[in-house]
Amino acid sequence: MIAPTFSFDAIGTHWQIEINDFLSEEERDSLLNKIKERIESFDKAYSRFREDSLVTEMSRNTGVYRLPVDADMLFSHYKKFYDVTDGRVTPLIGDVLSDAGYDAKYSLIQSKPLTAPLLWDDVLEYQYPNLIMKKTAMLDFGAGGKGYLIDIVASLLEKEGISTYCIDAGGDILTRGGQPLIIGLEDPNDSSKVIGKVALSNQSIAGSAGNRRVWGEFHHIIDPVTLQSPKHILGLWVIADTTILADLLATALFFISPEELSKQFDFEFMIVNPDYSVITSDGFSAELFSDA
């Protein structure tokens, strides 16, 4: 019997899943397979970097699409964020990111002048389990997809009777049961350093920084209104009850004030400004390192 740790690469990032429950070797191997298969099926539906994905198909042909069972949570979250942020968090940012160079081939060269993304109601008619693509568009779930996938893997573990575990996918982390984890907050300018630490217990943390995945004048977030990558925030972290929520909020905070978002969602946050001053919510109980 062992308490296994799974370590593998998937959806372009590194995953580490620590399980504190004891499993037989057989159970362990079967569990790892189930996790990998689940991640693969998610990626095949929602990755705009895959030729064979559902969203790539949607970018080519209009029509009625039958969505996978996990789509409802994803679409309902995106719709709510779309409404709350006035369209600034939008799955329709895919074509903008792609035109800017963040395309399926990672050309990182802007291919054409950017234009504002299409509006939700002009393109999408969402009636679960169907999605009608009224126009073709490249949907991008980069703001919440990874977070949601972490939640999906967590519920898979729960279904297998596992109750104490931690899932870390490239720095977005969910933890259940056991002692609180001490999470280092990576210096947005130097990945060998941390600027503070925060305890995480039965919740999820997601981070976003404007100076990773940088090309030309862009980083991985582009504001649909200005068509530029926001540079007023160096990096930020969000703690929430689900990883999809933490992940989406970590993008939304680049566009909308924490005060506005807190009217709609429960979360704690920390924002690092470009001069390394920070703003935190009351409940973000981080220990920060400073000169003063």
Next chain:
Amino acid sequence: MKSRENSGNSTVIGLVIVVVVLLIGAGVWNYSRKPEVTIIEENPSFPSSSTTTPITETPTITPADVKNPPVGVLKYKDGTYSAVGNYVSPGGAESIDITLVIKDDNIIEATAVSKAERPQSKNFQNIFVKNFSPLVIGKKIDVVNLSRVSGSSLTPKGFNDAVIKIKAEAKA
């Protein structure tokens, strides 16, 4: 969930920062020493706002390059720079003192002293001053006891490969 500041004021801080950036943009600062007036405007470490400060296109691919430019191409002289920011509040003229310590093109220390005369302005400036400093600093990961690290360093492999390729091409 509430902001740690007393009364919903990260917006206010944001506003004040924007005001300060505007002031810089308008070039109304009087330097007590004499670097180019553009010193703050161009420094990548200073708060900038996409709406008020023109973002100069940086061919730079990693922040490390920004932090450690090759010797001899530093844009700014190391030193301590002080400036008074003057602006007109709805109640009349106000000012704030800002001091920056610059080393290797990075702002390593920044302090603000309120010089406001009106209660409202004093209030706003105090919020700004309080949150302007202290600034967080990075500590090496291996000297801090941690379970995990959260950040965005683990970027998609395809992306990183592309960056490496582009860098190689740029050098060729």
